[in-house]
Amino acid sequence: MDFALSEEQRMLRDSARRMTEKQIEPVLFSHDRNRPLPKEAVLQIFQILAEEGLTAPRLPVELGGSGMRMLDYGLVFEQLPAVVAMGLLGQEVTVARIGLESEREERQRFLPDLIAGRKICCTGTTEPDVGSDPRGVKTRVREEGDSLVINGRKMWITNASVSDIILVTCSAGTDANGRNLLRRVVVERAASPYETREIERLGLRQGHLSDVLFEECRVPKENAIGRSGDAARLLTTTWNGNRPLIGLMAVAMAQRALDAAIEYAGVRRQFGQYIGKKQLVQANLADIAAAVETSRLLCYAALAQIDRGARANGISAMAKRYATTASLQAISLAMSVHGAMGISAELGLEELFRNARMLMVPDGTNEILALIAGRELTGLDAFHD
Ligand SMILES: Cc1cc2nc3c(=O)[nH]c(=O)nc-3n(C[C@H](O)[C@H](O)[C@H](O)COP(=O)(O)OP(=O)(O)OC[C@H]3O[C@@H](n4cnc5c(N)ncnc54)[C@H](O)[C@@H]3O)c2cc1C
Incomplete structure (x- = not known):
């Protein structure tokens, strides 16, 4: 077992870091940190990411994507500012879902603009009323001649307020056993308008998180992708990839907090000494560093497991749950090292x-992730009788 990155992986990671510093951060810094970015800024950033193949990393080359290994994607992803990540x-997982589940004609209709970063999409x-149990979605889709008509409301949707395309999970009724028949439908905003409203929230404030309303929203029948009833399986596959990626977002934040705490401990003096000389401050730094290292390794291990084609439901759930929890504690400890400066807006x-x-919320709350990991360990399902 070799824990070192290959030369190629180091280059990939370092070039992503340079892209963030030179091209992406200047766009973020030129806008209010507490307001959602204007759509033009998002498009500008997506076009930078598109140049590196990052708008379709999970889509194979033959379907128009860049077909990256998940671990390599994770190494790059970790270098992106959280709000951009x-x-x-939201963009690339939607591209993957549309790309993997639609026919050639539909792929060509929707994907080129999304992959090039000329259009924005979301799922x-x-x-x-439907969160942790997506099998219960109520947004209805019905067939009417050559059209599908959608009615319902979605909530907490990343990118929705600036989106041109939304992939909507709908209910097409129930099967013979009374189970909800989920169906995925692509809605193009220009042709089939939907309303959005940005939601005020705690963090990631330059991003977009919105309500979406569909009222008699009519789309061509061909916009339904995948086989009816298949949507739940596809959701699970993509969630397995998303979870360690979100874990790596948390790792990147904890790493920044660690770097800041080490620096501060080396310049701040109390009781006639640098606070970094105090054993308890060193213990805090050691705990933060341990959280960063363990979280990062677990997320990399989950992504590598996906690359090997092995079942990753348990380890992916564990990776996100562990990394988000450990990183939040690590950031809090780094704030402690800074004393009052830790809570100042100035320091970040x-x-x-x-x-x-x-x-801790998207792609499975910590409770849901614990139940997924528990199901893998015991073979017993806590979700259903
Ligand atoms: C930043 C962000 C981005 C998001 N992006 C998207 C997006 O792009 N698209 C999208 O569709 N959604 C998105 N979401 C929504 C997210 O997927 C849901 O918020 C999440 O699935 C939880 O659903 P809920 O908020 O309705 O909580 P609920 O499901 O109502 O849960 C409430 C509480 O009950 C707990 N709970 C629920 N069931 C159980 C159980 N069986 N056992 C133990 N505890 C349980 C939960 O853990 C939670 O603590 C996003 C959310 C956030 C915060």
Whole structure:
């Protein structure tokens, strides 16, 4: 077993870091840190990411993607600012879902603009009454001649307010056993308008998280992708990839907090000495560093397991749950090392803390992830009787 990155992986990681510093951060810094970015800024960033193949990393080359290994994607993803990483995840996972589940004609209709970063997309599954149990979605789709008509409301949808395309998880009724028949439908906003409203929230405030309303929203029948009833399986596959990626977002934040705490401990003096000389401050730094290292390794291990084609439900759930929890604690400890400066807006640790807390919810709350890991360990399902 070799824990070192290959030369190629180091180059990939370092070039992603340079892209962030030279091209992406200047766009973020030129806008209010507490307001959602204007759509033009998001498109500008997506076009930078598109140049590196990051708008379709999970889509094979023959389907128009860049077909990256998940671990390599994770190494790059970890270098992106959190708000950009979250928006990118919303975009590229939707591209992957459309690309893997639609026919050639539909792929060609929707994907080129999304992969090039000329259009923005998102996936809408969560609803006001449907969160952790997506199999219960209520947004209805019905057939009418050559059209599908959608009615319902989605909530907490990344990228939705600036989106041109939304992939909506709908209910097409129930099967013979009374189970909800999920169906995925692509809605193009220009042709089939839907309403969105940005939601005020704790962190990731330059990003977009919105309500979406569909009222008699009519789309061509061909916009339904995948086989009816297949949507739940596809959701699980993509969630397995998303979870360690979100874990790595948390790791990146904890790493920044660690770097800041080490620096501060080396310049701040109390009782006539640098605080970094105090054993308890060193213990805090050691705990933060341990959280960063263990979380990162677990997320990399989960992504590598996906690359090997092995079942990754348990380790992916564990990786996100562990990394988001450990990183939030690590950031809090780094705030402690800074004393009152830790809670000042000036230093940015409070923003890291707010942003990191956001990561405990999407793609499985910590409770849901514990139940998934528990199911893998015991073979017993806590979700259903
Ligand atoms: C930053 C962010 C981005 C998001 N992006 C998207 C997106 O792009 N698309 C999308 O569709 N959704 C998105 N979401 C929504 C997210 O997927 C849901 O919020 C999440 O699945 C939880 O659903 P809920 O908020 O309705 O909580 P609920 O499901 O109502 O859960 C409430 C509480 O009950 C607990 N709970 C629920 N069931 C159980 C159980 N069986 N056992 C133990 N505890 C349980 C939960 O853990 C939680 O603590 C996003 C959310 C956030 C915060």
